[in-house]
Amino acid sequence: MSPFMNDINKQPLKTWMVVLCAGIYPVLFYVGNNYSLVNSWGHVVFFTLSFFILPLIGAELGARLLKKKLGLRWAELWLSFLGFGLFFFFFKVTLLEAPHRKITVLIIFLALIYAYFLSKHHRKLMVLQGLMGLLALFPLIGQIYHNLSLSESWKEIQKEVLNLELKVKPNIYLIQPDGLVNFSEMNRGYYQDQDTTFKSELNQLGFTHYPDFRSNYASTLSSNSALMMMKHHYYNFGENFSEALDARECIVSKNHVLTILKNNGYQSNLISQAPYLLVNHPKLGFDRTNFDFDDIGYLSKGFNLKANITNDLDQFLEEAPVGPQFYFIEFFNPGHIAGRRENSLGAQKERDLWLESMERGQVTIRDLVRLIQHRDPEGLIILLADHGGFVGLDYTNQIYTKTQDRDLIYSIFSSQLSIKWPKDLKPEQPINFTTSVNIFRLLLAHLSQNQSIGLDLESDASYVILNDEQYKGVYEYIDTHGAVNCKKVEQ
Numbered sequence: 001m002s003p004f005m006n007d008i009n010k011q012p013l014k015t016w017m018v019v020l021c022a023g024i025y026p027v028l029f030y031v032g033n034n035y036s037l038v039n040s041w042g043h044v045v046f047f048t049l050s051f052f053i054l055p056l057i058g059a060e061l062g063a064r065l066l067k068k069k070l071g072l073r074w075a076e077l078w079l080s081f082l083g084f085g086l087f088f089f090f091f092k093v094t095l096l097e098a099p100h101r102k103i104t105v106l107i108i109f110l111a112l113i114y115a116y117f118l119s120k121h122h123r124k125l126m127v128l129q130g131l132m133g134l135l136a137l138f139p140l141i142g143q144i145y146h147n148l149s150l151s152e153s154w155k156e157i158q159k160e161v162l163n164l165e166l167k168v169k170p171n172i173y174l175i176q177p178d179g180l181v182n183f184s185e186m187n188r189g190y191y192q193d194q195d196t197t198f199k200s201e202l203n204q205l206g207f208t209h210y211p212d213f214r215s216n217y218a219s220t221l222s223s224n225s226a227l228m229m230m231k232h233h234y235y236n237f238g239e240n241f242s243e244a245l246d247a248r249e250c251i252v253s254k255n256h257v258l259t260i261l262k263n264n265g266y267q268s269n270l271i272s273q274a275p276y277l278l279v280n281h282p283k284l285g286f287d288r289t290n291f292d293f294d295d296i297g298y299l300s301k302g303f304n305l306k307a308n309i310t311n312d313l314d315q316f317l318e319e320a321p322v323g324p325q326f327y328f329i330e331f332f333n334p335g336h337i338a339g340r341r342e343n344s345l346g347a348q349k350e351r352d353l354w355l356e357s358m359e360r361g362q363v364t365i366r367d368l369v370r371l372i373q374h375r376d377p378e379g380l381i382i383l384l385a386d387h388g389g390f391v392g393l394d395y396t397n398q399i400y401t402k403t404q405d406r407d408l409i410y411s412i413f414s415s416q417l418s419i420k421w422p423k424d425l426k427p428e429q430p431i432n433f434t435t436s437v438n439i440f441r442l443l444l445a446h447l448s449q450n451q452s453i454g455l456d457l458e459s460d461a462s463y464v465i466l467n468d469e470q471y472k473g474v475y476e477y478i479d480t481h482g483a484v485n486c487k488k489v490e491q
Helices: 003-010 015-033 041-069 072-096 101-149 197-204 220-229 247-252 256-263 309-319 347-375 396-400 406-413 436-448 451-455
Strands: 172-177 267-272 325-331 380-384 417-420 462-467 472-478 484-488
Touching: 015 041, 015 072, 015 101, 041 072, 072 101, 172 347, 197 347, 220 247, 220 256, 220 436, 256 267, 256 436, 267 309, 309 325, 309 347, 325 347, 347 380, 380 436, 396 462, 406 462, 406 472
Parallel strands: 172 325, 172 380, 267 325
Antiparallel strands: 380 417, 462 472, 472 484
């Protein structure tokens, strides 16, 4: 044994070091792998209290009591037990969101065995835990520095747009099903669904469909942040992450759409099937939401809670104050195929599951539209998907590998857009809705009767991040005219 390790073994166990070494790696591992979910000051306080301060208090009280009653040896056994048990307990909590009872019992049992037979080696375990923490810390520091150094200039927009005065102010209902491909793509490519029943139902309800509409980005967060900011972020030109920086804040906190609507007297309402957009506890820019931060927790990934959005919308409509209302209603059907290779059942089976989920999503849309028509027949209803369903791929993460297959690319970006215009608001000339980044520019220009605002549009190109060895970075997959492309975006 080295002199260093001999010296370590002679040192008495210090409570604060035992707790710190036990908690440092699980915390840093979780934060490093879920940074966009835990980047609030509330999370900092939560992790500090839950993983360090409270365990430290318990460990110190236990050690002092055992030392006083039974002697130093029992205090050392107690700290060894905690150092081993807390490490694996914390790690399991960060993986599962909540510790499974059987796993917790197993950890306690193993910690007892360890403390009884191997406590004299615990200082070695602490060294290993500390080294693991350092290995997790350095890339996290780099990630934080990288994110903090990114420019926010992409969020800037013309003052004349922000100061837009709306001439007509209907209640606006933005219904967003996750991953619903456009009708124009449904009967071709890898989807090959010939059932037009749902489209016919929307026709009868007075919806106008916009074929070949698509998203600009390939995920809920990246697409919606561009939608609500009315600007391109180009994934912040990042090569190591698939989302835009502060995407949730751009969607639910402060964005140009909410600013314009607020300036025109609108109250804003966020109704979601699950608190996916709220998991990092962002400051809310919406006036009302159907989830409370206290119910979400600090280790949630956003799908541990489910709400009945039709019932919640009904309640919001019942309690709505006087004045125009904006409702952002989000749910997660049909969604998209399996995310990772290990979870995939193969392209054909994933397609079948997606079609089944699409049918469930159509039921939700029917319920929402019927409710709105009953309660607010002159409301402006926008049915807008965030992106496509990725059908044809084995799993969604395949998008990070280059392809020029037109049908695969459109399977990623094609998204449904159908609008039910109030009788007096239907445009005399069709509006050229092409991609989500320009939806609100064109819509608000129409409501303001100021068509010049709608002329200064963002590019209608669609972008993806590639991780191939040969192709790495942000690429334009579809150009502004709808042609398949694979052109790298230079900063």
